[in-house]
Amino acid sequence: MFTVVAGIDKNENRAAAVADAIESLPGEDETEVVLVHSFTDNPEGASVDQIGTIRRVRERLEAEEIDVQLDGRSGDPATTLLEAATEYDADLVAVGARERSPAGKAVFGSVTQSVILEGDRSVLVCTAGDFE
Template structure:
């Protein structure tokens, strides 16, 4: 059994700001000792992309400008700083479209050994009614998936 890791896809979204430390820790536990490259993947829906572009004072941004938007996005900067500090190689990949589809396609294209995702922590009923990016990735990923559970803030 081959236990080497070359590529880890870290999927982050616009609502992951409260769990960046947990996602970084999960990725570093595997990437640092194995020397794997992290593909920092940020997928926006069309609406999310427009909102973020507006917030970053880039109201005329198009999908072709996704890398420019990501260069200014705080969560991407956070991970770049963490990976630089720990000597972990990374690539940044910005995409616009169906979130789970783009994450799965990135994992396939990059021949990822692992995908790391988190969730908004919706209830099982919410997932059944509205769907779940994390659930789709867990079911359809071409490689194992590490799910980073949201911190329970109700305690």
């Protein structure tokens, strides 16, 4: 089983880019995906399956017959994503990239950069054709 831990925030374009990238991985019938959403502020007590982007990515992947699990956590997104990758013994961590200015393209967004620099697993940085 090939396990992918994917960080999904509330941005539709980044979530779609992650789904696109996961769908294009070879061996989808032996792929398990864990969609992780980190709640940094959750006063209403929402659960991970109430997040629209999580639901849409899950539906897309399940339509491709990819096994999907949901994992909601609280805290710093990069830290929680790396913790999930360790707990699930992920083979790959997938993150959506933010739009960057020309100068900022030399440096990834803070979550993506932290996952790349602090993690001990391969990281797939997913970009969308259109950024929001």
